[in-house]
Amino acid sequence: MTPPSSPQPPTPTRLLGSLALFLAVSAAPSAHADVTLAPLFRDGAVFQQNAPVVVWGQADPDEAVEVSFGQQSLKTQTDAQGDWSVSLAPMEASFEPQTLTVKGKNTLAVKDILVGEVWLCSGQSNMEWRVRLSNNASQEMASANFPAIRQFKPPRTAASDPQKDVVGEWVVCSPDTVGEFTAVGYFFARTLREQLGVPVGIINSTWGGTQIESWISAEAISQVSSIGQIEERWQERLKDYPAAMSEYNESYAQWKSERDQAIQSGKKYTKRAPREPEGPGSRWEPSSIFNGMVAPLVPYTVAGVLWYQGESNQGHESEYAELFTTMIGQWRETFQNEQMPFYFVQLANCIRKSDPTGEAWAYLREAQAAALDLPNTGMAVAIDIGTSNDIHPRNKQEVGRRLALLALRDQYGYDLSAQGPRLRGAKTEGARVVLSFDHAEGLNSGDEPLTGFFIAGENRQFYPAQAVIENDTVVVSSGMVPEPVAVRYAWANDPVPAPTLQNAARLPAEPFRTDNW
Known part of the structure; x- marks a missing residue:
């Protein structure tokens, strides 16, 4: 892994413009005896480096408020509703614990604040999945001496309207605490901590068994073409x-x-x-979890988003691509950063009891991959590390690592391979089809035969294909299909035989199909 000569930080989330939407949910003024801070500002917090950091809270209407952090001191005054905010100037990463002081009619002191990278981890149960339930949990917890990694986890909250506040606390990573961290988020954070050499904060806003439509704002979801079916x-x-x-x-x-x-x-x-x-x-x-678990986080400054969700949208695969791209765009708008990095996990292989030999998840994976057309997105393929009989694969270490590779390459300027082979094109040559790929350096199948390919003719009947690697292409054919017109790879809930195509970085090829049947 080669670091850049002069690492560039990611474009941070800048959230000043969102205060009007989320801090003015209630139009009626209310008295606050003491100046208060938003609940995200608690002992042990992590602030985003190299970006303006918005600090906000409430006090009496028209009260003078002074905010101090490090060498900075800012003064402001609350509005008629008692809301106030200031924006700290960008700061370099620091392991030195610092204190945030807020003075109004009373004084608040928030201690042990570090400056580094802050990532929002969200989605359903596979992102919520804890370290103590993952592979090698005992060893992972025993070695988790990383006090500069911290987690903030709000409780599961659904609401019909956007909420202003969220409950929670920042927890310092240690062998005693890491068991309750999001596993994917922790292993991502650990890799960043090791490679970047800065503190890392993760905001774990997750809820198992939830559908994507609950994570999208009411205004945004009202514009999607499937709103009638959703309603x-x-x-x-x-x-x-x-x-x-x-x-x-x-x-x-x-x-x-x-x-x-x-x-x-x-x-x-x-x-x-x-x-x-x-x-x-x-x-x-629809929109309830966005209202309860995303809206209250605004305008906390974050570097980007990690997302793992989709299982609960089985049965509505045709809607997912539009919903997912809508959500990404809406979150970027909410967080006032059109280029906010958004990295997500493609569904792993898994047999669904309701669809044991089916392809529902293959179509969901395809819908997820459609989001790669948006800028500053990346997808961690997990088709090789699932568990056939368990919707919650335990190997969260590799999932977190693959997400971290995307961030290190695309946001921090590292020269490394972060993606597996992705289909670029398919060319029919007589009875065979030649497949070309992006990210195809060193195509191989490890120590296993090259499997996972199926081929069909005009009758749309697919047969297992013989596959051979030729330079940076894969050539597929079958004696059962003399005139091929379509190829599919890893196209099933739990592909059998297991797909084995990968590149030199041992990153798996993305599932694909060349047809639109």
Whole structure:
């Protein structure tokens, strides 16, 4: 891994213009006896290096506020709603713990703040997945002596309207704490910490089992072509909500009565409380998680976003590409950075019980890859490191490393290979098809046969193909298909045989198809 001669920091997220949207959710003025800071400003925080850092909070309307950090001291005054903000000038990375001081009618001191790289990690359960549940968890936790890596994790929160505040604290990485960190985010951060030599903060805003439409703002999602279907599915969920809520209230009252009686009689009561139905403002409502878990983070300055999601959108593959690109664009607009780096994980191989021999995830992977047409995006392919019978593969180390490779190459100027082979073109030559690739340096299949290719003629019947590497191309053919018209690679939920094409960096080839059937 070759570092750049003069590393360039990523274009940071600059969020000043978003205050009006997210800090003025309530139009009515309210009194605040003390000056307060947004909850992200807690002991142990990490500030983004080489970028303006917005600091904000509330106090009494028209109150004078002074903010000090390092050698900087800034003064401002709250508006009629009591909101205030200042922007610290860009700072170099620093391991020296510093104190943020805010003075109004009272004084606040936030201690142990470092300056380095800050990344927002988001998505569903595979991003939420913790270090203690990953491969080699005991060894990983025992060796996690990285006090300059910190995590902030807000609780799962869904809301019908954008929220102003988020609850949480910055946790310093140690063998005792790292087990609860996002595994993908931690292994990404560890690689950056080692290569860049700066502190790294990760904001772990994740929620397992969630659909992408819940992570997009109401304004943005209202513009997508599938909004009718999305709204119809949401209304279908709400149809039975009143009856379910009535039943829940009765069940809960009975459960509470039984529990109270048991407690009064000195008995142990182990029956679980009934689960409240999910209705308005729940995780299934479009935009609800954006409102509760992304909007309150604005305008904290971050370097970029890591995203791992898609499993819960199975069944709506045709909608995903537009939803995903819409979300990326909307988040960039929200964070006031049109070039905000956005790196994501393509779904790993996995057998779906509802679709054991199907291709639903192949189409989802294709929809995810469509986002690569947007600038400053990158995709970590995981088709080779999944677990056939588990939607949560444990090898998060490699996922985090592959995401870090993208950031190191594209945002920090490192000269390295960060992507596996990606189909560039297909040329039919008689009974064979010649496939060319980008990122094809040193094409190989490791110690395994070259497998994963299927070929079809005009009848659209696919057969396993013989595949041979010729220089920087792959030539495929089959005696069953004398006149080929289409090739597919790794095109299944869990491809069998396992796809083996990779480049010299041992990064796997991206699944593809040459047809549009």
